[in-house]
Amino acid sequence: MNNITYNIAAVERDTGLSKDVLRVWERRYGFPQPERDSNGDRLYPTAQVERLRLVRRLMDQGHRPGKLLALSDEELATLPSRHKTDKPEEPTAIAETELDELLEPIRRHHAADFMMAMQQRLARQGMLGFVEDTIAPLTEFVGKAWESGAIKVFEEHLYTELTKRLLRQAIATLPARPQGRRILLTTVPDERHALGLLMVEAVLTIEGAHCIQLGPQMPLIEIARAAAAHQVEVVALSFSSAFPQRQITGLLQQLETLLPAGVELWAGGAGIANLPDTPGIRFVTTLASARQALDA
Secondary structure: OOOOEEHHHHHHHHOOOOOHHHHHHHHHOOOOOOOOOOOOOEEHHHHHHHHHHHHHHHOOOOOHHHHHHHHHHHHHHOOOOOOOOOOOOOOOOOOOHHHHHHHHHHOOOOHHHHHHHHHHHHHHHHHHHHHHEEEHHHHHHHHHHHHOOOHHHHHHHHHHHHHHHHHHHHHOOOOOOOOOEEEEEEEOOOOOOOOOHHHHHHHHHOOOOOOEEEOOOOHHHHHHHHHHHHOOOOEEEOOOOOOOOHHHHHHHHHHHHOOOOOOOEEOOOOHHOOOOOOOOOEOOOOOHHHHHHHHO
């Protein structure tokens, strides 16, 4: 019998579930049920840690923790992925008042409060629901608030940097899929907005893709060289609404001629809205359509 136990910090690193979430679940759902050492600190048996890993993985596939923790290990093992289109019993649209409440710590310049609120939503929603139902609408809301003057430039930057940090930390906890479809993510020169890239990376990684993230502002020839070096199947570019739309089609066509044969070119983000279809280039207008493109 395996009697190895893990302290709460080790469980947090292993599962990606924060200490606060573990404590809340213990009180609310009666699981996990840690033992205690001589100092009263929590110790988690191996079987409970393995169950927590499975729960976290299923949350990232769209399931809600309250329902998962009520199931047996056998029932958990047989659950399929569940995306937002499979969850009609609960509305996923987030109200504008709720978006405004999430943004309030940014206006008050309380970064720690914002991060705590977002981490709590991530724990409740799982990665997929968090990205599609919280970060995507909140980012759009922040953009409109900045345009209207409801938030200042430095506050918009703070939101973006904190959200990127949160996404990078969350993505790092996802299991590596070296055999998944290889996708290179980046932006063209003068497109410095990278939050959309991280959102897409999170969604595609959950779906089993192996993402190579280069960050923003890569020269076209370097994108082509990276595609060849990493032997990718797809190059995915993100364009924000701030990027000059009249330049996008020409840049895409130019990059397409540089890419190795057989590499698909995807373009997404608010910047491609209303652009006409371009032969040989797939426009990915939403996170859901990114998942559909991967399936296709």
